[in-house]
Amino acid sequence: MRSPVLRALLVIVLAVCSAGATGFAFGRDFVETPSLANAVAAGALPAVARRIPDDPLIVDSLPGQPGGELAMLMSGAKDTRMMVVFGYARLVGYTPEFTLAPDLVKSVDDEDGDRSFTFHLRRGLKWSDGAPFTSADFRFWFEDVAQNTELAPSGLPPELLVAGERPRVEFPDALTVRYSWNRPNPMFLPALARADPLYIFMPEHYLRQFHARYADPDRLAQLVKAQKQRSWAGLFNKLSNAYRNDNPDLPTLEPWVLRTRPPADRLIFERNPYFHRVDGRGRQLPYIDRVMLVIADSKIIPAMTGAGASELQARYLRFDNYTFLKEGEQRNRYAVRLWRTIAGSQLALFPNLNYADPVWRALLRDVRFRRALSLTIDRHEINQAIYFGLAKEGQNTVLPGSPLFKPEYRQAWATFDLAAADKLLDELGLTKRQSDGLRLLPNGEPLRIIVESAGESTQESDVLELIRDTWREAGIALLPKPSQRTVLRNRVFAGAAMMTIGRGIENGLVFAQTPPVEFCPVRQQQLQWPKWGQYYEDRGKAGEAPDMNFGRELMRLFDAWLGSPTAADRRDIWEEILKITADEVPTIGIASGVPQPVVVGDNLRNVPEDGIYSWEPGAYFGIYHPDHFWLDGGTPPRQSEAAAAH
Amino acid sequence: MKPDAANTADGMAAERLPHYVSAEPFDPHIVEAMTPQQERFYMASQWQLMWWKLKRHRMAVISGVLLIAMYLSIAFSEFLAPYGHHSRHSDFIYAPPQSVHFFRDGALAAPYVYGFDYHLDMRDLRRVYTEDRGKVQPLRFLCHGDRYFFWGLLPGDLHLFCPAAGGTLFLLGTDRLGRDLLSRIIYGARISLTIGLMGVAVSLTLGIVIGGIAGYYGGTVDMLIQRLIEIIQSFPHLPLWMALSAILPVTWSPVLVYFGITLILGMIEWTHLGRAVRSKLLALREEDFCVAAMLMGARPARIIGRHLLPGFASHLIATATLTVPSMILGETALSFLGLGLRPPVTSWGVLLNEAQNINVVALYPWLMLPAVPVILLVLAFNFLGDGLRDAADPYH
């Protein structure tokens, strides 16, 4: 960047900018950010045209004024990571239509059917401290971090391994990075676009001082001791965690940079002067100067939000807080919007197909039993009582917004039909009943299902209450057992829990190119088949191979999807998967589309009226880009005792 | 005879009064004889004295009556509650309390409530209930209502009072599943009231045994136990609760969890009793009757149990009564922290925990009413305990 030609060009641009022109001349005219004007004038920061990349990401048609401070409520020190989620600066990111688009990189060449990815970086893109962002940062990560046995004892991240095969990584020049495999890796780009992304780069210029290979050994030992770590690896991992976002000195590419050193009750994030996006009128994004995260206990956050303590809040607000929040709208100058959620089912029952007890396992594995359980749930009543009738009843599967959707998927076995259920249960041989109508197993034990829950949400216990009554009519007893998160998971994994209740499929708006992770037994944490999932995850070293036909089939289909060459093939595989899911009812869904209250301060603009609130994809607010939000009239007046006294 | 004017100044009559002699026969024992009331007083046992003294403390008496009424109600919860334990009404979620009216058109009438008109406000997502004066729903008494299993065993459906047929009777409103709050409070009393008693029983046992050993033997045993008591008392309760609750396996049924919780509460609260027992024993140990028993060769357990303890049993009862409230409040606190009983078990602690969120405080405040019986219970026990202690005190 020290070439004299470039410098001359920049001088011309600067001259034009300082003349105050906001219209477009030949190239771009950029407007200096007001809050940084002093620093620029004092020489501490370069002018805006030199801070943004040569070809920044231009977001057209955004009316917005820079300035102001946004307050949000979070619940713990770990929530600093939310600013990485909301900031959503990724190599490639999801658009609001859930397609992938390049963001930090200028373009991505996807060659050979997902076998090779070439990233073209933006020239002039800089880290938040002004250092250039180049392929050296990628090289540093791949060679010195991901393959360093002390920093990463278990090897490369699983998203980079295709059936155990490592990637070929090349750095043709300072602005190009290429990853390639022999087999397709369709999970690679989605992993980069995740809310908690896969990082394949790290700020080399900052982190080399903590790396044993580059740093002075004595100085490194001193730093290790000063930070009370055990080894340089611990120090490095602690300071380099970009997702955790708790190191104010770590350079970042997100729109806001942490300035407060944790721990603190109030965390301040200030704008990143080198952020790579600009709006159509030459203003560097983000509009908002500062974001303040106030840490509060999660139980009191609805109350604080209702008192006007937050200008943008959805986290820790639940559907049943809506009425209370609506009440405070006028007084506290905010509006409550209802965004859509895309979970396959807000809550679903997960019969544990790996349950240890043989009698019960045989029963749970019989598809007629699961269908009968599903038929004896009065979803309409649950919808009315708990979700105000605003949810959509159905099974735990794809949602109508998805191109793969078919109505029969959601309606499969999802009606309230006691007669049909009785018939199925009788077919299974559960005809003997007690005097009070409760059915008996062939061995004489009552048909009592224990449903365990993490015990954290009253919604779960309410739904179980409602289900209990209807199951009783069919002669099935339900025993709810609130437990604790860690204990529950361990019990499920070990096959000691019969059935659990939990959140349904995270993303119900699937496309052909979405990995069918949630529908196939490929993760241990899937509560309906933990041991099969563990088997896949650990590549056969732990867990159990699926010993049911449809389980085997789903696992095979997942691998087929990973290796399928064309979009049409993927679509076909998806349809098979969805059909199997609808037939076999591995999880019993209840209702989806429960609206999520989103509180938006009256002065905050550009927040969609009706959006989708989802973790993955969606990154909560990420895909709507909070850096596009702006405050009309600067920092809104907040309620304070001084103001109230006057 | 006329008084002499010269002698009236010092009050002595100039004249002598007539000499009075009683005509009653002479009874040499008259000094020692007592009136019937005095006789009763001297012959009264320790417990009778206590009872007479207790009656003077009006608040204690009122409290005692209230407590007896509450505990008796446990036996008839199913009968007293207008609705069944788990009955819910999806059409009357978050319904406000209905008031009972006794007058209609200016004349005395059978008690009745007005029915609800209800519509959904889709803008605020609120259920709006309005009283419909047209729907008069008289209460029924000794009626057949929701079916129940009396103490889980005998089926029945007789209630003290129920809503009119097809009507509603939500005297304290309903909760988020449309369950009548009054019925839940009545059922919840079973657990909340007995937890206190059982916890105190555990405390008493531990306190008497450990405090007794400390007081009786003295010396190093005493010092060690003193330190132990110090440690337990000075330890913040919260971590102790959390740790002990973590021990309770999640596979246990709600009843077992309940017992486990009473054990936990008892194991933390015994220290006050232990200290009281210890100090009393230290003092009484030197008394003659105790020395005599020791010389006669009685074993320590017999001495403690038969001779020492009855001496201050009244004091113990008073202290125990004063421990019950902390048990009950401990149960509510444990529920709040998520460590104690949880739905679907119903106790006042669970009810209060469900009420502890901003929706309830702002929009459905009647759900906080379970706090009233808790307050009443705690106050009643405190006053009763105070009265008992005053009554047991031999010095006043």
Place this chain on the structure above:
Amino acid sequence: MLAYILRRLLIMVPTLLAISVVIFTIIKLPPGDYLSSYVAELQSEGEAVDAQKIEFLKKEYGLDKPAWQQYFRWIGGLLRGDLGYSFEYNVPVRDIVGDKLLLTFIVSFATVLFTYLVAFPIGIYSATRQYSWSDHTLTLLGFIGLAVPNFLLALVLLYLANRHFGISIGGLMDPAYLDAPWSLAKARSVLAHLWIPVIVIGLSGTAGMIRRLRANLLDELQKQYVMTARAKGLPPFRALVKYPLRLALNPFIADIGSLLPHIISGATVVSVVMNLPTTGPMLLDALRSQDMYLAGSFLMFLALLTVLGMLLSDLALAALDPRIRLTGGRTR
């Protein structure tokens, strides 16, 4: 006297060691450890967990070692003044506890003051006018604080204070003053927020104090010297305050030592509800997530304070009450 102090200090050491074992056991009792609950929490929110990071952290934090080794590691650190490292906050324990201590002391001190202020008049009145209706009413008021479930009361007061006085919900001050240097406005904000937790926590302590003061005062008022003083014409108020009250204060000084853990424990529930930046919620979170060093070191600190406090109050008592000095035992 000196021998007594030395003996007590010496006994403190094994006491504290025993307490440390208890604390460690308590923290380790719930199943799993910090990392497993961390993983569970992340996965319940749908976030992916970096398995290799977890493995790495396990070794770093020493969570793969047996329990007794972890215990000695912790104790060894404590004896060297190293309070350990907090997994949750990712900084040494000392950095976290420091700021919260000041605010905790403010709240505790204000609460104790409030408790004494309310309990004294009621206790005295109750003792002098025993069994009258005003006695019952005042005692009732004092006991209400004990009876009302304080977590509910705290929330209700918060809400009402916000609706009617505009005081921001939660915290000890308006968020604008958090991390700002102390100023008059900040102090005023703290005071405006302080009265709710002080009332809620303080009221629950008044009942016990009223009862004790009343009992002690009644004991004293029966004694001969009081009757003598009144017979000789001393005005009743002076007869009350000058001698009996001073003697009745005896147990209050004795109880200061044990008051501290009660306040910090009782304050935890209210602090959680009201989101006060005090040590209570921090301790609760640490215990829940099994943040071993934070919870353990803080509890040891509390235990040390308490044991020291007891020693100090014993000494104060001995200094104040000549009977104890002379007869060598504590009357109960």
